Amino acid sequence: MTVIVDGMGGDHAPLEILKGCAAAVEELGINVIVTGPEELLKKTMEENDIAPRNISFRHTDGIITMEDEAGCVLKAKRNSSMGLAFDLLKNGEADAMVSAGNSGAVLAGGTLLVKRIPGIKRAAFAPVLPVNDKHTMLIDSGANEVCTPEYLDQFGTMGALYMKHMGFCENPRVGLLNNGTEECKGTELHKQAHALMKENAAYEFIGNVEGRGVFDGECDVLVADGFSGNVLLKSVEGTATYIMKIMKEALTSSLFTKILAAMLKPKLRVMKKKLDYTEEGGAVLLGVCKPVVKAHGSSNAKALKNAIRQAANLAKSGAIDHITQAIKETETPKN
Amino acid sequence: MTVIVDGMGGDHAPLEILKGCAAAVEELGINVIVTGPEELLKKTMEENDIAPRNISFRHTDGIITMEDEAGCVLKAKRNSSMGLAFDLLKNGEADAMVSAGNSGAVLAGGTLLVKRIPGIKRAAFAPVLPVNDKHTMLIDSGANEVCTPEYLDQFGTMGALYMKHMGFCENPRVGLLNNGTEECKGTELHKQAHALMKENAAYEFIGNVEGRGVFDGECDVLVADGFSGNVLLKSVEGTATYIMKIMKEALTSSLFTKILAAMLKPKLRVMKKKLDYTEEGGAVLLGVCKPVVKAHGSSNAKALKNAIRQAANLAKSGAIDHITQAIKETETPKN
Numbered sequence: 133m134t135v136i137v138d139g140m141g142g143d144h145a146p147l148e149i150l151k152g153c154a155a156a157v158e159e160l161g162i163n164v165i166v167t168g169p170e171e172l173l174k175k176t177m178e179e180n181d182i183a184p185r186n187i188s189f190r191h192t193d194g195i196i197t198m199e200d201e202a203g204c205v206l207k208a209k210r211n212s213s214m215g216l217a218f219d220l221l222k223n224g225e226a227d228a229m230v231s232a233g234n235s236g237a238v239l240a241g242g243t244l245l246v247k248r249i250p251g252i253k254r255a256a257f258a259p260v261l262p263v264n265d266k267h268t269m270l271i272d273s274g275a276n277e278v279c280t281p282e283y284l285d286q287f288g289t290m291g292a293l294y295m296k297h298m299g300f301c302e303n304p305r306v307g308l309l310n311n312g313t314e315e316c317k318g319t320e321l322h323k324q325a326h327a328l329m330k331e332n333a334a335y336e337f338i339g340n341v342e343g344r345g346v347f348d349g350e351c352d353v354l355v356a357d358g359f360s361g362n363v364l365l366k367s368v369e370g371t372a373t374y375i376m377k378i379m380k381e382a383l384t385s386s387l388f389t390k391i392l393a394a395m396l397k398p399k400l401r402v403m404k405k406k407l408d409y410t411e412e413g414g415a416v417l418l419g420v421c422k423p424v425v426k427a428h429g430s431s432n433a434k435a436l437k438n439a440i441r442q443a444a445n446l447a448k449s450g451a452i453d454h455i456t457q458a459i460k461e462t463e464t465p466k467n
Numbered sequence: 468m469t470v471i472v473d474g475m476g477g478d479h480a481p482l483e484i485l486k487g488c489a490a491a492v493e494e495l496g497i498n499v500i501v502t503g504p505e506e507l508l509k510k511t512m513e514e515n516d517i518a519p520r521n522i523s524f525r526h527t528d529g530i531i532t533m534e535d536e537a538g539c540v541l542k543a544k545r546n547s548s549m550g551l552a553f554d555l556l557k558n559g560e561a562d563a564m565v566s567a568g569n570s571g572a573v574l575a576g577g578t579l580l581v582k583r584i585p586g587i588k589r590a591a592f593a594p595v596l597p598v599n600d601k602h603t604m605l606i607d608s609g610a611n612e613v614c615t616p617e618y619l620d621q622f623g624t625m626g627a628l629y630m631k632h633m634g635f636c637e638n639p640r641v642g643l644l645n646n647g648t649e650e651c652k653g654t655e656l657h658k659q660a661h662a663l664m665k666e667n668a669a670y671e672f673i674g675n676v677e678g679r680g681v682f683d684g685e686c687d688v689l690v691a692d693g694f695s696g697n698v699l700l701k702s703v704e705g706t707a708t709y710i711m712k713i714m715k716e717a718l719t720s721s722l723f724t725k726i727l728a729a730m731l732k733p734k735l736r737v738m739k740k741k742l743d744y745t746e747e748g749g750a751v752l753l754g755v756c757k758p759v760v761k762a763h764g765s766s767n768a769k770a771l772k773n774a775i776r777q778a779a780n781l782a783k784s785g786a787i788d789h790i791t792q793a794i795k796e797t798e799t800p801k802n
Contacts (some may be wrong), residue, residue: 288663343698344705362646363678367702370679382734399717
């Protein structure tokens with residue numbers, strides 16, 4: 133198993149990326165190829181005592197920044213750490229790929245270099261959120277600002293097959309993010325998507341789910357248009373960050389509370405871990421032919437390692453083959 | 468100052484509603500009229516030792532449930548506790564109105580009985596969220612699933628004038644909820660709204676704000692289409708509830724942690740209060756001619772009292788007159 137990692141993607145590249153790669157190699161017994169300026173990467177490894185075992189490098193000078201246009205990965209910046217990673221994945225030199233870089237470029241590269249699964253209309257970002265010791269996938273968390281009912285229906289199929297074949301649950305329940313649970317709720321898009329999803333026998337559709345439903349464990353896959361899925365994900369992140377901040381303020385406001393907080397530390401750590409969705413990896417780019425995982429831009433070594441594990445597990449799971457087969461079957465009758 | 472309260476609206480009506488009314492009368496020195504089945508209301512007051520001082524009743528048997536169609540308040544259930552409250556407000560028998568009942572019916576009654584301010588295209592629900600000891604208004608939190616750029620621009624005008632005249636801030640900064648901060652982000656609706664809002668001299672537009680931006684204090688008014696505003700509000704609620712739940716689990720997992728948690732109680736209470744957005748009242752229905760506040764369906768006495776205070780303050784503030792004037796001025800050149 134070989135995972136290719138964009139060595140220069142993310143806010144903390146290349147140091148945290150390299151640390152994450154070393155941890156993944158150590159824990160998972162896999163090979164990792166890192167793309168980027170080889171001299172810089174090797175120097176960073178040496179200076180930080182990161183063991184180079186089972187990590188190889190593919191040199192390129194180019195870097196895609198967060199400000200770059202998404203399309204640059206296809207031409208102007210094809211020769212970047214991310215562009216090269218996509219080319220190596222495409223050419224079969226690795227089984228899966230991880231980047232913590234520019235989301236738009238990951239989407240463009242995944243869709244147009246690795247290419248979509250035949251019949252899939254749009255690829256979608258799909259993070260898995262930990263909830264009550266279970267998991268809920270959000271699909272799409274921001275790849276497609278504008279969707280059609282058919283995209284949303286396919287997101288349901290892809291999400292359910294991912295959750296099943298990655299071992300999260302046997303019969304994933306699929307919900308549709310909406311502004312109310314009643315069937316008549318939402319925009320025209322959501323009403324039409326609801327009707328399509330209800331008729332789809334490929335997965336168990338449980339109907340509309342509200343924003344708060346993610347945490348109620350109502351569904352295993354929450355299908356959303358990329359705009360509101362993005363609003364949901366960032367609201368959850370923002371709220372969690374805010375609450376942890378005011379909790380920290382409350383617990384460090386006096387010497388007395390500081391002492392109490394210190395004694396509670398193990399419990400608070402468990403709590404923090406429960407909220408940390410990078411424990412599950414990053415957002416998988418579902419709908420493309422090979423495993424591509426977008427790690428959070430602010431990924432530290434641990435988050436990156438988890439994204440590598442997720443990418444390797446996806447390659448092993450055969451979920452993409454199952455999705456390819458399922459889409460082929462739904463497409464056939466129309467021919 | 469007289470506030471009229473729908474005595475039968477909300478999950479905990481009539482008891483918590485009546486307790487909230489009594490607390491509001493006590494604290495604010497105002498008059499309250501409660502609508503509903505008079506015998507039941509009076510009996511509930513007596514049995515719970517709620518002082519009837521400055522509370523009067525207007526009898527009606529009808530009740531609008533959460534399952535009722537929104538439009539029933541206009542005809543079939545006009546003679547309900549909510550319908551009667553709207554009629555009394557409309558006829559000038561009270562200065563403001565509060566209901567914790569069916570949101571759709573509050574919107575229908577506000578728009579079609581109390582009526583929109585001339586020139587206002589759509590009324591919107593606008594809760595004020597406490598953030599870092601400041602406040603951010605979300606407008607629209609769910610009244611309009613489908614919006615036009617013009618609606619969003621008017622929400623900006625209304626929100627800014629509300630925040631200014633209710634004393635929250637002198638020069639409210641208005642942001643647009645989007646899936647990225649760049650100007651090119653979002654659906655066609657959001658791009659066009661951005662362009663309109665940028666040109667509007669009636670308020671200070673600071674550009675696009677992401678879901679997590681609510682808690683960054685980036686803006687004082689966050690304009691959203693009702694669909695994604697609803698997703699945001701419910702995600703925030705869901706996340707906060709979930710975190711408080713796992714925190715409680717962590718703090719009550721052993722006798723030792725229970726003792727520590729008991730010692731931290733005053734601090735945890737401050738924290739909980741900071742997160743409780745019913746401290747600011749409910750969601751004001753901005754865009755209608757008179758003050759209408761929709762309290763949360765699960766309102767307890769304190770939340771209801773806060774909603775009454777908010778409604779009374781809105782009546783005193785003159786904010787609705789300022790909105791009426793501002794809309795008149797923007798409309799005039801077109802005639």
